[in-house]
Amino acid sequence: MKKYCNEIFFQLEEKLNELSFEVDDSIYLSEIAIKMILGCLAELKKFILEREFKSDEEEIYFFKHLKPQMVSKLIYYNTIFKIETKRPFGGEKTLRKYLNKELEKLKRFFDNNLEFYKYYRTNSTYLDHKYFVRGKHDIKLSLDTFYFEADHSFSTSHDYKVAKILANDMIQVYLEDQLSISNQKKYDNDSLKWTGSKTALTELIYALYANGVFNNGNADIKVIAKVFESMFNIDLGDFYHIFMELKFRKINRTKFIDSLRDALIRKMDEQDGQ
Template sequence: MSSKINNLLTNLNDQLNFIDLEIDNQSTRCEKAIEIILKTIDSLRGVLLKTKFKTDAEEIKFFKEIKPQFTSKLIYYNTIFKIEMKRPNGGSRIVKKYYNNELVKLKAFFDNELEFYKYYRSGSTYLDHKYFLRSKFDIKMSLSSYYFEADTNFSTSHDYKVAKILANDLIQLYLENNLVLIGSKDNGEKSQRKPNLKMIWTSPKVALIELVYALHTEGVFNNGAADLKDIAEYFEHIFEIDLGQYRRTFLEIRTRKADRAKFLTTLNKGLLKRMEDTDEGI
């Protein structure tokens, strides 16, 4: 079962990454992501129904660690979709107030689930047999009404709450990043000292596009929340360069028959050689 589930999760992440690269509109991106996640979760349910856990520990691991990785993505994209669809038109002050109200809602969830949140975040296990085994619920543990309507063959009393915690972490990050972006626009250019030396990109544009995609894939900006478009526009700004139709260029990069990541390979080789030369005292 583990290999099938790992493949499902890997394929899901790959598809979501592709959507993130190809679709700029946030609402459209969420719609497409939700569609893919629902199909994947349905496949996960099919795998589970054909599987009999050998031990309680295996079942606990599935519902505490594995399933929430899938359902948290559904919660995240669905929530972001609703947030963006309800986002008011208006100036930055109105939008900031709206995003801050959404952060207040997240805090309310953590406050209401503080006991379980502490249990989960601390890595505790002494109640796992009640939280993450099917049909082992304890009515005294403030269960959500959602559980009584859920498929008890595919749910426990608290696996959804784990997924909600994971999703809320990402939602909070999304909201905070948007608030930072709004604040940056309001304040104009940062007052920090700028270097006097102007840097000009002198390698081919295709090399910079390859680098931009690599950095976005690795999630090195804003804890992985930065859009591909934002990163590309940032590099265009600091280097005063027009990357043109960079998405089409990336498609051409992908069709290379030899070294598809040619520029990154060159960077890697050059850096390793420099390290080796330094080690040898050159």
């Protein structure tokens, strides 16, 4: 079950990454992404309903960790679609006010679900049998109205809430990036310029992305790339294509990362010898 789900998620992630580098319009991108994710969710639902979970532990793992990964993408792109279609015309002040209101919505969700945030973020498990097993909901555990209208054969009382938490992390990154552009609080383009190769920077960005060092591993690769482009005054162009070339290198796929390690060790050795 886990292997099958991970394969679907990997394929979806690959398609979404390709799409993000081919389409610049956020509204159009979101429309296509939503259709992709809905298709994958339908496939996933069919797979789950045609089999039985081997144990409560397997069911909990699916609804706590696997399904929310995909649903969070759906929530994210649907929210971006709404944000962009309602983006106000006017000056930067109007836009900043609008974006800050969207951030406030995320804050309200956090405040209203603080206890569950604590439970989920601390990897607690003592209520998993009520949160993530179908048909075991407890009305006293702050259920969303959404749950009562959901398909209970493919939903538990809190799997959507986990997806919402993951999505909100990504939405926050998106909104803060838009605010940064609006406020023009980018690094001075003349202060630091990337003088290495685009391939080297791409390797570094993907290494940081793969290691999950931004936003608890929930930052979108395209957002990370944009920040680096802005920070170092460089246009990476077809970022995903460069990564694919790295993937298919026959010798030393991590050439730049290895050179960083060697350079740092040399620097340490030099200072030790002083």
